[in-house]
Amino acid sequence: xxxxxxxxxxxxxxxxxxxxxxxxxxxxxxxxxxxxxxxxxxxxxxxxxxxxxxxxxxxxxxxxxxxxxxxxxxxxxxxxxxxxxxxxxxxxxxxxxxxxxxxxxxxxxxxxxxxxxxxxxxxxxxxxxxxxxxxxxxxxxxxxxxxxxxxxxxxxxxxxxxxxxxxxxxxxxxxxxxxxxxxxxxxxxxxxxxxxxxxxxxxxxxxxxxxxxxxxxxxxxxxxxxxxxxxxxxxxxxxxxxxxxxxxxxxxxxxxxxxxxxxxxxxxxxxxxxxxxxxxxxxxxxxxxxxxxxxxxxxxxxxxxxxxxxxxxxxxxxxxxxxxxxxxxxxxxxxxxxxxxxxxxxxxxxxxxxxxxxxxxxxxxxxxxxxxxxxxxxxxxxxxxxxxxxxxxxxxxxxxxxxxxxxxxxxxxxxxxxxxxxxxxxxxxxxxxxxxxxxxxxxxxxxxxxxxxxxxxxxxxxxxxxxxxxxxxxxxxxxxxxxxxxxxxxxxxxxxxxxxxxxxxxxxxxxxxxxxxxxxxxxxxxxxxxxxxxxxxxxxxxx
Amino acid sequence: xxxxxxxxxxxxxxxxxxxxxxxxxxxxxxxxxxxxxxxxxxxxxxxxxxxxxxxxxxxxxxxxxxxxxxxxxxxxxxxxxxxxxxxxxxxxxxxxxxxxxxxxxxxxxxxxxxxxxxxxxxxxxxxxxxxxxxxxxx
Numbered sequence: 001x002x003x004x005x006x007x008x009x010x011x012x013x014x015x016x017x018x019x020x021x022x023x024x025x026x027x028x029x030x031x032x033x034x035x036x037x038x039x040x041x042x043x044x045x046x047x048x049x050x051x052x053x054x055x056x057x058x059x060x061x062x063x064x065x066x067x068x069x070x071x072x073x074x075x076x077x078x079x080x081x082x083x084x085x086x087x088x089x090x091x092x093x094x095x096x097x098x099x100x101x102x103x104x105x106x107x108x109x110x111x112x113x114x115x116x117x118x119x120x121x122x123x124x125x126x127x128x129x130x131x132x133x134x135x136x137x138x139x140x141x142x143x144x145x146x147x148x149x150x151x152x153x154x155x156x157x158x159x160x161x162x163x164x165x166x167x168x169x170x171x172x173x174x175x176x177x178x179x180x181x182x183x184x185x186x187x188x189x190x191x192x193x194x195x196x197x198x199x200x201x202x203x204x205x206x207x208x209x210x211x212x213x214x215x216x217x218x219x220x221x222x223x224x225x226x227x228x229x230x231x232x233x234x235x236x237x238x239x240x241x242x243x244x245x246x247x248x249x250x251x252x253x254x255x256x257x258x259x260x261x262x263x264x265x266x267x268x269x270x271x272x273x274x275x276x277x278x279x280x281x282x283x284x285x286x287x288x289x290x291x292x293x294x295x296x297x298x299x300x301x302x303x304x305x306x307x308x309x310x311x312x313x314x315x316x317x318x319x320x321x322x323x324x325x326x327x328x329x330x331x332x333x334x335x336x337x338x339x340x341x342x343x344x345x346x347x348x349x350x351x352x353x354x355x356x357x358x359x360x361x362x363x364x365x366x367x368x369x370x371x372x373x374x375x376x377x378x379x380x381x382x383x384x385x386x387x388x389x390x391x392x393x394x395x396x397x398x399x400x401x402x403x404x405x406x407x408x409x410x411x412x413x414x415x416x417x418x419x420x421x422x423x424x425x426x427x428x429x430x431x432x433x434x435x436x437x438x439x440x441x442x443x444x445x446x447x448x449x450x451x452x453x454x455x456x457x458x459x460x461x462x463x464x465x466x467x468x469x470x471x472x473x474x475x476x477x478x479x480x481x482x483x484x485x486x487x488x489x490x491x492x493x494x495x496x497x498x499x500x501x502x503x504x505x506x507x508x509x510x511x512x513x514x515x516x517x518x519x520x521x522x523x524x525x526x527x528x529x530x531x532x533x534x535x536x537x538x539x540x541x542x543x
Numbered sequence: 544x545x546x547x548x549x550x551x552x553x554x555x556x557x558x559x560x561x562x563x564x565x566x567x568x569x570x571x572x573x574x575x576x577x578x579x580x581x582x583x584x585x586x587x588x589x590x591x592x593x594x595x596x597x598x599x600x601x602x603x604x605x606x607x608x609x610x611x612x613x614x615x616x617x618x619x620x621x622x623x624x625x626x627x628x629x630x631x632x633x634x635x636x637x638x639x640x641x642x643x644x645x646x647x648x649x650x651x652x653x654x655x656x657x658x659x660x661x662x663x664x665x666x667x668x669x670x671x672x673x674x675x676x677x678x679x680x681x
Contacts, residue, residue, distance in 0.1 A: 018593055024590060025590045026589075026590035111594070112594065118586055210587055211587070211588075211594070214588045214593030214594060215588060216588055217587040217588065295629065296629060297625075297626040297628065297629025297630055298625045298626035298630075299625050299626060300629060383587065386586050386587075471626075480587075481590065482587045482626065482628070483589060486628055489628070
């Protein structure tokens with residue numbers, strides 16, 4: 001038996017219901033030497049993914065108006081016609097996760113009955129956050145609570161019987177305290193249980209079918225209970241290609257937009273000129289740091305950066321908590337949590353909604369967005385979650401990050417709302433989205449230092465998304481092998497940066513981001529099927 | 544001169560290790576040393592095995608076959624890595640210490656351009672291991 005104590009990771013022993021399949025991991029791979037570089041790639045998936053990404057970039061660049069018109073029509077068309085589907089499915093995911101916590105299958109351990117966790121709680125949480133939310137928390141932590149607060153305060157407006165305002169539920173016209181409460185509840189709704197349930201479903205399915213059933217660590221494996229051996233054929237190729245597609249374009253478009261946002265922040269702080277040159281340099285720097293991280297690997301790069309980021313984020317959170325309106329924030333945290341619980345049934349109601357702008361333009365959009373990111377985040381979470389029981393996994397992926405998001409939103413959003421209500425500070429409301437965080441920090445002491453930490457966090461969050469995304473794409477395009485040669489992960493990391501730069505220079509970032517979000521619809525069906533696959537998989541495990 | 548020889552093996556490319564395996568076994572007979580075969584595996588299912596336990600069992604079988612074939616004392620050690628692509632060398636170096644090996648015999652490929660970017664495993668082990676390292680060109 002292996003003696004691996006030097007690694008701090010006991011080898012898994014004990015019962016785990018391995019699926020007997022004739023498929024051997026890597027059997028469809030092509031191992032070759034390209035010049036001095038060795039490659040080990042999945043035969044159709046790598047090539048199809050790479051070529052179709054290039055084709056879509058060309059399409060977006062060659063026919064910018066048509067592609068923009070198509071995708072920017074498609075995204076709202078999907079979220080407004082299928083809002084009930086997105087909302088209903090996300091509710092199912094939350095209920096399913098809560099059910100798993102209390103079910104007897106909660107005892108099943110990922111990686112076999114006697115497997116021990118690969119990572120400590122700190123390292124694990126750091127990576128969950130860095131991959132799962134990260135950058136969005138920086139930009140939306142201040143802006144979203146303010147936005148819902150303002151629209152709620154503005155009250156309900158309608159035209160021809162249809163609501164034209166963007167306020168959640170019945171709004172809270174003229175009542176600042178009630179508007180703040182509703183605004184916080186609506187924000188937490190978008191960052192709490194539902195998004196993390198989406199990630200938890202994908203991650204649990206992949207971890208279960210990979211670590212317990214012995215199937216390759218790739219998206220198609222979760223569909224083995226449904227498609228059987230056919231999952232190794234074209235059905236699986238399409239699933240994996242779609243996942244690569246959504247991950248790479250999701251990351252590249254975020255990187256492109258993020259560079260423009262970081263550029264605006266750096267302009268505000270240091271006067272860095274706003275323009276494509278600065279943005280291309282930013283993307284290049286972020287990609288270069290991500291490159292170092294992927295070459296250093298999961299433990300030597302990704303984990304260390306994630307931990308640094310979590311430390312910095314905690315520092316910033318603590319600082320705002322202490323120098324901001326501490327008492328108001330703390331009571332606001334408890335009150336926001338209560339408001340969230342109180343409004344949760346109404347906010348998550350999928351049918352008969354009157355607040356159509358909010359439920360379609362915000363909630364359905366967010367659900368589509370989280371779902372389109374779920375193959376990437378879910379697979380990354382799966383990779384670092386071996387050794388946890390299903391109960392521990394779901395509690396830690398669903399409940400604890402949700403609570404941290406509530407705290408984050410209460411501190412950043414709560415402070416900004418207090419600044420508006422108590423001090424009449426309008427700079428934070430007038431600022432564009434990318435500057436709201438910095439305007440909020442401006443009104444607190446040591447703004448120069450905290451804003452600098454804010455900018456560093458924004459950039460490092462991009463790096464941690466980019467490096468973990470490159471590892472995920474590399475694993476999928478290597479047929480689930482996690483030991484593919486280094487040049488492959490280097491290729492995907494550079495490719496992602498290059499796609500971001502090309503789209504930034506040639507236009508098309510918005511169109512392709514809309515397209516990525518549109519993949520949320522097919523993936524919602526995929527996630528629903530995954531719930532069934534998880535149940536089937538757990539039933540064959542010893543409890 | 545030597546009491547324990549460590550030989551890193553890749554269960555998927557045993558055919559490429561012929562000279563290194565033979566060399567390690569010959570030296571073991573010469574110095575009446577034992578050979579510990581070290582393999583590095585990931586926690587995720589791979590081409591060699593579904594999980595680390597299965598990998599360890601396959602490596603133990605391999606070591607037993609080598610013992611019969613060369614008439615030497617052997618043992619097996621499976622080292623687990625979260626990311627074997629990048630952590631292989633570190634896992635092997637830890638194994639050198641933990642097994643108490645006083646000689647490492649390992650196969651290495653012919654140098655090429657990529658060695659300027661990522662030093663070969665043999666090169667790194669020879670640079671950092673405290674014991675004697677013999678790099679056999681495959």
